[in-house]
Amino acid sequence: MSEKLANDAVVDRAIASINGLHVDGGEVFLRDGQSTSIEVRDGEVENAITRGERGIGVRVLRGGHVGFAYSSDLSPDGIEDCVSAARDIAAVTEPDGDVSIATRKIDSPDLQLYEAGSEGRSVMERTNVAFAVERAAKNVDPRISGFRKTTYSDGSMTTILATTADVRGTYLETYFSVGTSAVATAGEERQVGYHGEAKRRFAAVDPEAVGRRSAELAVGKLGAQPFKTQTLPIVLDPYMGMALLGALVPLFSADSVIKGKSLFAGKIGAPVASERVTIVDDARTPGALRSAPFDGEGVTTTTRTLVEKGILRGYLSSLKTAKKMDQAPTGNARRGSYATPSRIGAANFHLAAGTVAPDLLITGLERSLHITSLLNLHTIDPISGEFSLGATGDYLEKGERRYPVQGITIAGNLTTLLSSITGVANDLTFGSSGLGSPTFVISELSIGGA
């Protein structure tokens, strides 16, 4: 049996190993996580899955060159090999004087990201959450005929970040999630509705709400009709709103801005959206899904207003891009896992709530389309800002639902979309991706159809 090192000892070894090389410095990121998923369908358990992941990612700096290596072999030899691999591969990169490691002490308050005791939770208690989701969905309507899959998951993770400049931080986090795809059947027609939630605490997950919304989405699509090609005002509820808002994040990346790949380049202080639009990236709200005390480079995270009443106020930065722009880093170098280096990303990114109730927002619209699902969100081009998506929706007159539609597209540009937001409601909701949105209205979009 090879020697097993504890997490802190692994990080200490890796830092010592970097210090033993003739390099300018380095950074070690360790993640140790366990998770459980229960997949059920129609009241039966199909699969119970337990996962473990443990590994390190090492970044080594040498004369402006930077190399990254990762390994799941955390034996003393494995750590040594990983550090050497990072040093060796650094040689092929081109030097960049703005590359650096964190040197400032991390401000790490308790952000309430961890709930103790989840490891001891019985399989039955976990399974019951998934069963409760299916029961709630079935109670919505007799036309709910089954489920594609219902999954309950939870997990806990330890993250440690250390640099050779004596920066070191650790935090624990947990998550609990449940989601289902309910299927509604009427004659030959079948429609599906997906909904899921993710929270930091077990009791915060609401299986009733998850089941209900997925069932309502599925049933609501039954009898969907083709729709004429036209332009109409578009209503996005919080879940559809956050799906589109997610595509905006790359436009705020300082890396994309510097490289001329963002439509927001050179627009600080200029209008980029309607004055109803305020966009915030928040990494410090206790208990929120994407809150974290420090980012993937060991920089203390922040909460910032990126767009204030339509005016662009800031970008999302890493250490390197902050130095290039001569600004303070914002703590947005996010880490997906130990095997991937930091990439600029958002925390709890959201469109700030307006003041009116959603109903009041839409009753004033003579004719409009409320989007109920979107296909192909991953094809939105963050460089051109262009999107063209498959969609289903509800056709509304004076805010009243007339009939569901399918087989349509909505298309436009993200920048035009932001400047055409004519109303924002007060129902800000955060979803399982960590994004948040209230209901909002876009004055006009192209709808492709019959």
Add this chain to the structure above:
Amino acid sequence: MAVTENDAARALRTALSRGGEWAELFWERQNVVTLTLDDNKLEDAITGVDQGAGIRVTAGDRGVYANGNVNDGDDLLAIAGRAAAAIAEDGRMREIAAVSADELPRPSVVRIDPRTVPIERKVRLMKLANERARAFDPRVHQVTVLYRESVQDVVVANSDGRFRTDTRTRLVFGVLVTAKQGDVLESGYKAKAGTEGFEMLSEETVLETTETAARLAVQNVAAEPAPAGTYTVVLASDAGGTLIHESVGHGLEADLNLKGMSVYSGRLGQKVASELISVVDDGTDPGKRGTQAMDDEGTQTHRTVLIENGILKTYLNDKKHARKLGIPESGNGRRESFRHLPICRMTTTMIAPGASDPAAILASVKDGIFVKGMGGGQVDVVSGNFAFEITECYRIRDGKQAEPLRGATLVGQGPKLMSEIDMVGWDLGYSVGTCGKDGQGAPVADAQPTLRIPSVVVGGKVTAKKAKA
């Protein structure tokens, strides 16, 4: 570590020590190198190794799966113990069959292992691409070049005595070009990818890939937006096969059909497409991105005819669903890594070539849209509604390719679209991608001949004239 037949037998015995009927071990080691050249700089260089295993125990329809990173035999036994504890049914010990190795033929030949190629040579190809893209047109504004190599060593063993290994060497060389004209930014992306060795990346291939990406970016920045509405569409074979992947492929995966969740459920032997349409999934097509000797349950890959002249023949399956549906094993049980259970997935999926002259198909359309490039797509298998991205298209005027149009989306319903296709060309073109399903990515390829769709919804911008309609 390298897992031996003895290690596997020990782990499988432990897995079945507290009940359960069948057990399986999946072990992998994946070595990855990723290089990114951006903004004229070789900016990111990543290398790593991930080693882990997953052990599955089943009892009837119930399954448990335990997985984690492993470095030695003790780690492996610990995972087997976790799986055993989770199944803990009747506590009865099951015997396992003698574990013995057998070799499967490897469909893809790797002549040059990328790990033996000096990294400087990889970087040189990336710089060549960067230079060529920048020289292509003054409107080229930014260039990103990505190189990724992965070598995945796999062992699959199960309590039926199976012990099989496979090595999947996969390369991706991608070029993303941004073009700028006034305030308009557009991008063009092209990738060359396959289950092949470094011989795949000749200078000619790299330059061809680069020029396609640059041409698309420059063309799009000057193009008018595609219109919105219903049009006759010709899909060129160059466009690759996102259409077949989304509109039909996912709907033919057995897991969804067993549950009656697909528009193709319960329709074996029935007509589900025009008689011009035959659909094949081929995990043995040498060098293609979806190709491997065996799937991730150790079942040999196959060339599977799914639809023959419009008639549904079988579904793409893994062991569990082949058994439950009473159909032959097709070798389509794939998983992203040891962290996941295998699910029914495509490999290289295609519409088989037909009898029409591709040029005649284009010439037959008076007014329509000519699609020469497809990007990502998505399908709702329950309703059959799908969407896919058009990355390169042109207006057809009087049977000829006319002005380019900026990308759009094409939407429809699988079975309906497949029954409406009325011309199928004798050519065949491939495309590559990474398919996502249930949170797992899988390398795939798709292919199709030139096709004519008489009437389908194109999602672009509503023109003034259409808006009044």
